[in-house]
Amino acid sequence: MKVVTVGVDGSPNSLAAVEWAADDAARRGAWLRIVHVVDRSPYRFVHSPQLERQIARVTGQIMSAAEKTARHRRPGLGMRLEHREGRPAEVLRRLAAESSGLVLGSRGMSRTAGGILGSVSTQVAGHAAGPVVIVRDRPGRQVGEVVIGLDDSADCQRPISYAFEQANLHRAEIRALHAWSLPGHTYAPEVDYDIHAVRAHQRAVAANQLARHRKRYPALPVFDDLRSAHPVEALVEASLRADLVVVGAHGQAGSMVMGSVSRRVLRHARCPIAVVRPCARH
Ligand SMILES: Nc1ncnc2c1ncn2[C@@H]1O[C@H](COP(=O)(O)OP(=O)(O)OP(=O)(O)O)[C@@H](O)[C@H]1O
Ligand SMILES: [Mg+2]
Secondary structure, rough: OOEEEEOOOOHHHEEEEEEEHHHHHHHOOEEEEEEEEEHHHOOOOOHHHHHHHHHHHHHHHHHHHHHHHHHHHOOOOOEEEEEEEOOOOHHHHHHHOOOOOEEEEEEOOOOOOOOOOOOOHHHHHOOOOEEEEEEEEOOOOOOEEEEOOOOOOOOOHHHHHHHHHHHHHHOOOEEEEEEEEEOOOOOOOOOOOOOHHHHHHHHHHHHHHHHHHHHHHOOOOOOEEEEEOOHHHHHHHHHHHHEEEEOOOOOOOOOOOOOHHHHHHHHHOOOOEEEEEOOOOO
């Protein structure tokens, strides 16, 4: 059976992630796996029964708070609590590969790095084989819109697939947002662009990318939103009234580097963000 996995560390953000994950699991008829990863690396020079007792106690508290939150949110949902040992980001990346989605809070308990995203979220989103959803707040009222950020990489369709699947599960409509800008004139000031030709080309690229998915979900309303704007600004703005924004984790082929658009959207968006690796091999 399908599984949605959520990582918990006792923080309010991770409990918001539990609520989102419980909803997602219930919508897709999956079970919920709640995972806490015990990282022993800070204690590698300390061995004492007292430390073991403390770790067991804290793990128990984290798990029971997460379980209570999930049961309250979705009574009757099948769930399993698991604690693992290792580096949290590594363990969670592995679990993402075998889940319909891995859900994490944007921040966690330690907040050592400052900034908007914690180090575990940063190291997992865009670096896992499966979709990773980063949640900031407890789920609010449903808006009825799932946004997919499109770019020109037509060969890799997994982020689009995930967005259509989510819109279908949410009974929401899709906003297919393709923000584009004319190439800068820095290197070729003499080149003149035919703005209408560029726009027509961009429209064709967007339509082409969506065609297969429209066919698969013929009843799903799809709103084409082609704009001349910076993609980060457009996606962050769209996140103000969306249930979910889906972006591809574009790195250069074969690299583990997150694209700058995905990275910045992840930091600044106001609703949950799903980061989906475009191809299994990337
Ligand atoms: N040990 C863990 N086990 C399971 N999930 C975790 C663990 N640590 C973090 N997470 C998940 O990752 C999310 C973000 O936490 P993260 O650790 O990245 O942020 P932070 O604690 O604020 O910052 P940092 O740890 O980088 O100082 C949490 O809300 C939770 O969903
Ligand atoms: Mg942390």
